[in-house]
Amino acid sequence: MPTPLAPRARARLLRWFRAERRALPWRERRDAYRVWISEAMLQQTRVATVIPYFERFLARFPDVEALAAAREEDVLAHWSGLGYYRRARTLHQAARSIVAELGGVFPSTRTGLLELPGIGPYTAGAIASLAFDAPEALVDGNVERVFARLFALPGALGSSSLKERAWELARELVPRAKGAGEWNEALMELGALVCLPREPRCGLCPWEADCAARALGRAAEFPAPKARKPGLEVELEALLVERSGRILLHQRAAHEGRMALMWELPTRELGSEHLFSAHWPLQAGRVLLREGEELGRLRHTITHHRIQVVLRRGELAAQPRGAGWCWATAGDASGLALTGMTRKALRGRCASPLSRA
DNA sequence: AACTCGGGGCG
DNA sequence: CGCCCAGAGTT
Structure with missing residues (x-):
């Protein structure tokens, strides 16, 4: 050749x-x-x-x-x-x-x-x-x-x-x-x-x-553009649970396909698609959380999902214990593996920017 | 071969 | 708001 x-x-x-x-x-x-x-x-x-x-x-x-x-x-x-x-x-x-x-x-x-x-x-x-x-x-x-x-x-x-x-x-x-x-x-x-x-x-x-x-x-x-599917619309609800200057975070399970082991605000999916979890994270099968007043909304896009997040104040129905939960200060959060969505939700709420030193 | 997986920056 | 980015792993 x-x-x-x-x-x-x-x-x-x-x-x-x-x-x-x-x-x-x-x-x-x-x-x-x-x-x-x-x-x-x-x-x-x-x-x-x-x-x-x-x-x-x-x-x-x-x-x-x-x-x-x-x-x-x-x-x-x-x-x-x-x-x-x-x-x-x-x-x-x-x-x-x-x-x-x-x-x-x-x-x-x-x-x-x-x-x-x-x-x-x-x-x-x-x-x-x-x-x-x-x-x-x-x-x-x-x-x-x-x-x-x-x-x-x-x-x-x-x-x-x-x-x-x-x-x-x-x-x-x-x-x-x-x-x-x-x-x-x-x-x-x-x-x-x-x-x-x-x-x-x-x-x-x-x-x-x-x-x-x-x-x-x-x-x-050149090259010809790739055919692309439109993203699916998803509505999530995330809770901001605060206690003496700290925010409650939940860790995604190791077997989760998406963002395994990453920390996020407690989150559930509204609507019927259930592309994400439909329930608040449980502890030993018990519901720990109740949603309160709406604090704001934000949009987030991950690969093929167009997500609207309703951020609400959250209240505890029981005390979360053990692995998978933490109370994070703004300082802690900067050193944690947060999901992008949670990073976005906390931006402006934390005293210090989430820059990792 | 088709799907999934994040997130951001730019026109 | 659509497009694409120094791709890899799974189905």
Whole structure:
């Protein structure tokens, strides 16, 4: 198969990247641990969102041993607000596996990396190439979009056909000897800075003359948009139970699909859909809570649910005891693994902002 | 192959 | 308000 991209074009991308690459915290030093944490956080999450989380996380868990030794709840607390909390759990499990089974040494091959929980095809390629400069390809949303335009590939964004074709091209194009990491990073950076989803800045692009979609005058039309379902409407009721300056929080069960082990205001779902729990959290089968006056409403969106939360004052019918309940001050709350919804509900009510030190 | 999982920022 | 983001795991 002929090389789909001329050597001059390849060199043009690298020249562009060396001139334009952003200074990002995880680019300061390239060890496997830092690459891994940044890649895990960056899954489906914007760079600007990740930066403060990355710095707090690295300060608290500076290496894989520190992460492995931490309690899961502490890891979750440092993830609170980032979303996709399974990432934090698999990160923690993988750290323990690396320390317990691999002597604290990071796998340096794609196949070795794929054995670890939370590391899929993209992240394995990223760690192998960025941290170890192994000749491994990667395809993320940026690369998929760049290739869809550069080669005018058919298929919707995220479709298996486009994704598979993008992986083939990525494997063909990645440097065999050295420089795989820089090449991969340059591709992603081009997607992040120039080959933007809505309005590509073709005038700034090192591949403007090479781009098939541009030649058709339809760069912005590639890739085809993904079909999306409308979010389901959900109405929740959350209770603010206060006692001597503290707020009652409830911890979601470990087996909950969503946001397991995260802390939240006691919550139930109104209406009949029951996409969330329809009842107040119980203790030994007993109802502990009664709802009082309405305090306000807020909107929150999680993946496919559009949620309206009615915030009410709550009263205790019995004394909550044992694990799964806590009385938190504003200060405590900043160190807890709160759900985003609870964080939002408490914002402005807590004396100090919920910034995690 | 289709679904699920958070949350935010921007046009 | 819709769209998309340095995806992975489950069904």
